Amino acid sequence: MKPARPACFVAFVLLLPATGCDDMSKQHRENPYASRDTAPAEPVAGTVEYHDAPPRVPRLTMALLQRGQSEYHAFCAPCHAETGQGDGMVVQRGFPAPLPLMVADGQTGGPRHLHDVITAGQGIMYGFAQRIRPDDRWAIVAYLYALGRSQHATRADMTPEQLARTP
Numbered sequence: 001m002k003p004a005r006p007a008c009f010v011a012f013v014l015l016l017p018a019t020g021c022d023d024m025s026k027q028h029r030e031n032p033y034a035s036r037d038t039a040p041a042e043p044v045a046g047t048v049e050y051h052d053a054p055p056r057v058p059r060l061t062m063a064l065l066q067r068g069q070s071e072y073h074a075f076c077a078p079c080h081a082e083t084g085q086g087d088g089m090v091v092q093r094g095f096p097a098p099l100p101l102m103v104a105d106g107q108t109g110g111p112r113h114l115h116d117v118i119t120a121g122q123g124i125m126y127g128f129a130q131r132i133r134p135d136d137r138w139a140i141v142a143y144l145y146a147l148g149r150s151q152h153a154t155r156a157d158m159t160p161e162q163l164a165r166t167p
Contacts (some may be wrong), residue, residue, distance in 0.1 A: 058135060060142055064139050065146055071139055079098055102148030
């Protein structure tokens with residue numbers, strides 16, 4: 001009868017931790033950015049609340065394109081690559097590849113669609129509403145169009161000055 005006691009004790013000790021566990025399906029889940037009380041920082045000035053109308057489209061300037069290039073390199077290029085083809089460094093490390101941002105005919109769903117995708121996300125891409133200001137999202141959209149146009153440019157797209165400089 002003595003050998004049965006340690007076996008019962010061992011079984012009890014092994015089963016005791018399992019009684020406090022569940023499948024964790026009933027956990028409280030909260031987006032830390034969803035509430036001002038739990039957010040890690042104050043919202044950026046000019047941030048559009050979810051489902052609010054985005055601000056008007058800014059006028060296209062060289063400064064806007066340069067800002068878009070800077071923001072694109074910071075937030076988009078890790079996945080979408082410098083060219084927008086979807087083979088960025090994150091993808092090279094095993095993350096699923098996103099679709100190319102621009103196709104040959106320039107069809108992307110329009111500037112508003114691109115702005116909405118940057119804001120709310122699409123597929124496995126999360127939204128950047130809390131990370132990128134609305135004006136900077138428009139700058140990224142402008143840069144994407146410039147990027148797509150530069151990749152599919154022809155001699156007809158060149159100015160007379162550019163044509164004079166080309167061999």
